[in-house]
Amino acid sequence: MRWKLEPAEVTWTAVRAQGAGGQNVNKVSSAVHLRFDVPASSLPDELKAQLLACADQRITQDGVVVIKAQSHRTQELNLQDAMQRLHALIAQAAYVPKARKATKPTRASQKRRVEGKKRAGVTKALRGKVDW
Structure with missing residues (x-):
């Protein structure tokens, strides 16, 4: 599925960041x-x-995605970070996993499996009580 995000559809405002950082x-x-x-x-x-x-949790009841970016010191880097996070959110929603195709095991692999089970059974039978 191809999609393109129009820059005019995205609005952003600059706000003061929280946390440490002084003046x-x-x-x-x-x-x-x-x-x-x-x-x-x-x-x-x-x-x-x-x-x-x-x-x-970034999607409101009205269907508005709200992303706050404040990890960088400059407004430009924070805007780029927020846009990348928005693109990642949309890409995650657009991802459709491939359908799994069921396959049968080959006859040889079935034979190997049964032989392994037989070997395990013989080994377990030898662990039994010894009758002198």
């Missing part, structure tokens, strides 16, 4: 809140349904 954290808005409205997006309908069905 830089208190003065500079380097953290990024990224918002992506899934129902209003141009993604295929199947992908929208799969994305909304994900049990992810």
